[in-house]
Amino acid sequence: xxxxxxxxxxxxxxxxxxxxxxxxxxxxxxxxxxxxxxxxxxxxxxxxxxxxxxxxxxxxxxxxxxxxxxxxxxxxxxxxxxxxxxxxxxxxxxxxxxxxxxxxxxxxxxxxxx
Amino acid sequence: xxxxxxxxxxxxxxxxxxxxxxxxxxxxxxxxxxxxxxxxxxxxxxxxxxxxxxxxxxxxxxxxxxxxxxxxxxxxxxxxxxxxxxxxxxxxxxxxxxxxxxxxxxxxxxxxxx
Numbered sequence: 001x002x003x004x005x006x007x008x009x010x011x012x013x014x015x016x017x018x019x020x021x022x023x024x025x026x027x028x029x030x031x032x033x034x035x036x037x038x039x040x041x042x043x044x045x046x047x048x049x050x051x052x053x054x055x056x057x058x059x060x061x062x063x064x065x066x067x068x069x070x071x072x073x074x075x076x077x078x079x080x081x082x083x084x085x086x087x088x089x090x091x092x093x094x095x096x097x098x099x100x101x102x103x104x105x106x107x108x109x110x111x112x113x114x
Numbered sequence: 115x116x117x118x119x120x121x122x123x124x125x126x127x128x129x130x131x132x133x134x135x136x137x138x139x140x141x142x143x144x145x146x147x148x149x150x151x152x153x154x155x156x157x158x159x160x161x162x163x164x165x166x167x168x169x170x171x172x173x174x175x176x177x178x179x180x181x182x183x184x185x186x187x188x189x190x191x192x193x194x195x196x197x198x199x200x201x202x203x204x205x206x207x208x209x210x211x212x213x214x215x216x217x218x219x220x221x222x223x224x225x226x227x228x
Contacts, residue, residue: 004156009154032213032214042221042222043118043204043219043220043221043222044157044204044206044217044219045219046216046217049216051213090156090157092156092157094214099164099214100145100147100162100164100208100210100214100215100217101147101159101162101172102147102157102159102206102217103159103173104149104156104157104158105156106154106155106156107154107156
């Protein structure tokens with residue numbers, strides 16, 4: 001079945017530590033790939049997106065993501081986490097040739113320890 | 115520019131009552147979307163409107179209707195609310211051009227059905 005999976009429901013990291021949030025997708029053709037962030041009580045904001053080309057994508061707030069076709073993955077990374085990064089993170093895809101409809105993963109909640 | 119606005123922010127309904135959630139955008143975008151967010155399930159598409167005058171079902175349309183009133187406004191109606199419709203509802207919008215570009219989200223409406 002076509003799906004987007006974020007294996008980690010909740011992750012806790014110490015401030016200043018590195019972060020990697022995992023995302024895997026299951027689609028026949030490579031979809032368009034997105035990461036969104038949702039701060040508590042807020043709407044969603046785009047962090048970055050991948051359509052084609054360089055497989056390492058830079059986003060806002062110091063985030064980056066790497067597309068790996070062989071692993072059907074699009075993992076989000078940040079070298080040094082700040083307390084303000086505590087939020088929920090969503091991986092999302094737009095399947096190829098299916099218009100602009102986003103399909104979301106379940107989300108990963110990030111907590112940051114001082 | 116307000117971006118994407120949603121009204122109301124909070125609503126409590128009794129089972130069987132009806133209500134309309136309003137969404138408006140001032141970004142001159144063609145496409146608009148309604149999602150619901152439930153814990154552990156990410157966001158799921160209810161309905162979308164690719165352009166003014168068109169609407170189509172998403173992943174979870176049952177129990178909802180929509181109206182694309184004009185280019186700016188896209189409303190979501192619950193005719194007979196059920197407790198299963200307790201959720202946070204988000205409206206989003208984008209240009210609708212290919213490849214799919216960033217969707218901009220409103221702040222959400224938190225709906226409780228008793």
